Amino acid sequence: MVEPLRKRNAGGELYRRRDEVEALIKRLEELPRDQLIERMRIASPAHPDFLPAECLLHFVRKSKRDNSTRQFELMYKALMARVERGATVPGAVHFVEGKRAITARAAKIVEAVVFAFEVKLTQDRNGYLDGLDYFEINFASALKLLRSTAQTKVDLEAGREQPLSYDDEEAISPEVEAAAGAFDPFNSEKIDDPAYRSALAAAIKELPAEERDVVVLMLKDYQIDSKEPNVTTIRSLLDCSEKTVRNRRDRALAKLRRALEDLE
Amino acid sequence: MTRQPEEIENALGAFAVEPSHDKETLDRYLSAYPDLRSELLALALELVFDVVDDSPLDLESSVVTESWARYSAPSSEPLTSASFTRDVAKALGVRTAVVMQLRDRAVSFASIPRHFLNSLASAMGSGMEQTVAYLDAPRTLAPGASYKSEGKPTASEQMTLSHVLKQCGHSPEEIAKLLGE
Numbered sequence: 001m002v003e004p005l006r007k008r009n010a011g012g013e014l015y016r017r018r019d020e021v022e023a024l025i026k027r028l029e030e031l032p033r034d035q036l037i038e039r040m041r042i043a044s045p046a047h048p049d050f051l052p053a054e055c056l057l058h059f060v061r062k063s064k065r066d067n068s069t070r071q072f073e074l075m076y077k078a079l080m081a082r083v084e085r086g087a088t089v090p091g092a093v094h095f096v097e098g099k100r101a102i103t104a105r106a107a108k109i110v111e112a113v114v115f116a117f118e119v120k121l122t123q124d125r126n127g128y129l130d131g132l133d134y135f136e137i138n139f140a141s142a143l144k145l146l147r148s149t150a151q152t153k154v155d156l157e158a159g160r161e162q163p164l165s166y167d168d169e170e171a172i173s174p175e176v177e178a179a180a181g182a183f184d185p186f187n188s189e190k191i192d193d194p195a196y197r198s199a200l201a202a203a204i205k206e207l208p209a210e211e212r213d214v215v216v217l218m219l220k221d222y223q224i225d226s227k228e229p230n231v232t233t234i235r236s237l238l239d240c241s242e243k244t245v246r247n248r249r250d251r252a253l254a255k256l257r258r259a260l261e262d263l264e
Numbered sequence: 265m266t267r268q269p270e271e272i273e274n275a276l277g278a279f280a281v282e283p284s285h286d287k288e289t290l291d292r293y294l295s296a297y298p299d300l301r302s303e304l305l306a307l308a309l310e311l312v313f314d315v316v317d318d319s320p321l322d323l324e325s326s327v328v329t330e331s332w333a334r335y336s337a338p339s340s341e342p343l344t345s346a347s348f349t350r351d352v353a354k355a356l357g358v359r360t361a362v363v364m365q366l367r368d369r370a371v372s373f374a375s376i377p378r379h380f381l382n383s384l385a386s387a388m389g390s391g392m393e394q395t396v397a398y399l400d401a402p403r404t405l406a407p408g409a410s411y412k413s414e415g416k417p418t419a420s421e422q423m424t425l426s427h428v429l430k431q432c433g434h435s436p437e438e439i440a441k442l443l444g445e
Contacts, residue, residue, distance in 0.1 A: 080331050145310075
């Protein structure tokens with residue numbers, strides 16, 4: 001049996017790995033060590049035998065006691081390459097003379113995420129860090145949390161998060177209103193196009209926090225306001241007037257429209 | 265509402281691994297953690313977009329090899345309380361009392377920013393593993409404590425690094441600089 005996770009959810013139940021991950025770990029445990037490592041080191045995500053990162057983490061954690069061997073080094077590096085990839089902000093990668101390069105901001109975020117993950121592995125090596133279980137449940141999502149935290153920190157340090165420079169209640173200009181119009185970036189026919197999604201994600205992240213929050217809540221189907229007292233709305237969550245929410249929405253949509261125009 | 269860093273990380277981690285991040289799930293977390301609204305919304309946004317990068321990974325990239333070098337740095341002697349000296353405080357730019365609190369494990373590990381941890385490890389000339397192992401170990405009572413007390417002594421609650429810095433007389437500006445916020 002694969003060693004169960006130890007982390008419990010809010011209801012007190014033990015978390016479990018996804019069924020397919022659990023089944024795969026079981027099969028991999030039967031492989032001779034060198035073959036297991038060979039599988040772990042498949043570097044192309046398109047390869048049919050490419051392993052989920054959850055499996056890599058499981059075997060690195062399991063081998064933490066014999067971590068001085070060359071075999072462990074190979075496993076560790078395979079795992080950290082996944083961390084590096086997951087820590088890279090979408091849209092930050094470009095190619096210079098055929099070489100992969102990322103922006104300075106993205107590099108700082110990667111550095112912070114890799115270091116945070118490394119500290120978690122070190123804590124786990126000295127005992128058992130149940131917080132690392134989240135990464136065995138869903139590696140990509142748990143890593144997005146580290147990335148989100150790192151992003152906020154890096155942007156704060158760089159002074160990127162500027163407070164709103166306008167009066168929220170003030171009526172928006174006809175130009176902004178016209179640009180926002182009935183524009184719905186999430187219902188575009190291009191929503192399945194990776195380039196469009198990547199540009200949309202980057203454009204939303206460029207918005208001031210107040211406008212970004214409105215966009216995220218709209219994306220999650222929250223209503224701006226409601227006459228029903230028990231319905232959670234964008235207005236009640238952000239604790240501002242309906243007009244403010246509408247103004248933020250229109251400004252945000254106008255900006256997103258401009259940012260996405262190049263792709264149209 | 266003040267939450268311990270562990271609690272925040274735990275709540276956000278639980279949200280991250282939810283099988284679905286629909287309105288109902290988000291609603292549940294926003295009402296349970298109203299103070300974490302901006303963190304939850306930032307994370308919800310991250311979780312919406314999955315940009316698949318199918319290019320081959322570099323298993324020997326500089327990020328990866330540097331990480332391995334830190335992780336596998338040969339184990340030196342385990343860190344002891346004697347390593348927390350006045351010179352360490354000086355190198356870090358903090359008051360000696362702060363280093364004494366770190367020595368006594370009065371600071372919750374999760375509240376120590378990564379870069380501070382890195383600077384602390386290098387100021388003590390110690391590896392990351394030893395530093396983490398020392399600071400993250402359970403807080404124990406000073407030997408002999410039981411003889412000096414009337415009742416049964418217990419190790420007191422840990423504080424956040426920010427709180428300790430304030431308590432030791434650092435100004436809000438210094439604290440912001442030290443914590444990198």
